[in-house]
Amino acid sequence: MGTQLKNNFHHYEPCPNGCGNLKDVRAKQCRHCYHANRRIRQHRRPNQANPQPAKISREWMIQFAGLFMGEGTISLHPRNQGTSVGVKFSMSLRADDFALMDDIYEKLGGVVYTTCDAPRLNPVLRWCLTGLDDVEWLLRQLVASTIIPAKKLRDVKLCLEFIEWRKSVPYHFSPENRAIALSFVERLRSIRVFKVPDSQVVSVPLGSSDLSEGQTISSPGCPGQGT
Numbered sequence: 001m002g003t004q005l006k007n008n009f010h011h012y013e014p015c016p017n018g019c020g021n022l023k024d025v026r027a028k029q030c031r032h033c034y035h036a037n038r039r040i041r042q043h044r045r046p047n048q049a050n051p052q053p054a055k056i057s058r059e060w061m062i063q064f065a066g067l068f069m070g071e072g073t074i075s076l077h078p079r080n081q082g083t084s085v086g087v088k089f090s091m092s093l094r095a096d097d098f099a100l101m102d103d104i105y106e107k108l109g110g111v112v113y114t115t116c117d118a119p120r121l122n123p124v125l126r127w128c129l130t131g132l133d134d135v136e137w138l139l140r141q142l143v144a145s146t147i148i149p150a151k152k153l154r155d156v157k158l159c160l161e162f163i164e165w166r167k168s169v170p171y172h173f174s175p176e177n178r179a180i181a182l183s184f185v186e187r188l189r190s191i192r193v194f195k196v197p198d199s200q201v202v203s204v205p206l207g208s209s210d211l212s213e214g215q216t217i218s219s220p221g222c223p224g225q226g227t
C-alpha cells in the first residue's frame with residue numbers, strides 16, 4: 001500500500017501470488033500470472049468429489065499407481081491443535097497438463113486447483129483427496145497395483161495402518177489416542193528422512209581414478225566415460 005504513488009509513472013510491487021515477479025501497482029497480479037490463470041481457470045475443479053470405481057479400469061489404476069509413486073504424496077497432518085489428524089493424497093502436475101489432471105479428477109474425484117510452489121516456478125495444478133473412506137479405498141488400490149519397489153509404498157502402508165487404527169477408536173480422541181495419532185505423524189516423518197543405504201555408498205580411494213584393463217563400473221545413472 002505504501003508503495004502506491006498517484007502519478008503518471010508506472011510503479012511496481014511484488015505479485016501477490018508469490019511468483020516472484022513484479023506487478024504494476026494498479027493490477028491485481030503480474031502479467032505472467034494473469035495469462036497463466038486465464039488459461040487455467042476453466043480447468044479448475046474446486047468441488048470435492050468421490051472416486052468413481054466404475055470408471056476405473058485395472059490398467060488405469062496400475063498407471064496411476066506408477067505416476068503416484070513418482071509424483072504423489074500421502075500425508076498425515078495434525079489438525080485443530082492436534083485434537084485430530086487428517087490424511088491427504090496430493091499430487092502436482094504442470095499446470096498445462098490439463099488433460100491428465102482432468103482424467104484423474106473424473107475418476108478419483110478430490111479437488112484440483114492452481115497454485116505456485118515457489119517464486120518464479122511455473123504454476124502447477126494440484127490434486128488433493130481427503131476423506132477417510134476415499135483415501136482408504138485409494139490406498140488399498142495403490143497397494144494392490146504397485147509392483148515396483150517404490151519407497152513411497154512404505155508411506156502408503158503406514159497411512160493405511162493409521163486409517164485402520166483411526167476407524168477402530170472413537171471419533172473424539174482421548175489423550176492416549178491423541179498421542180498415538182501424533183506418533184503416526186512422527187513415524188511417517190521419520191521414514192521420509194533421506195537416507196543413502198550403505199550398500200550404495202561407493203568410496204573410491206584418492207588417486208585410484210585409473211582403472212586397469214578389464215575393470216568396469218556399472219552405474220546406469222551416469223553416462224559412460226571414454227566410450
Ligand SMILES: [Zn+2]
Pocket residue numbers: 015016017018019020021029030031032033034
Ligand atoms: Zn505473479
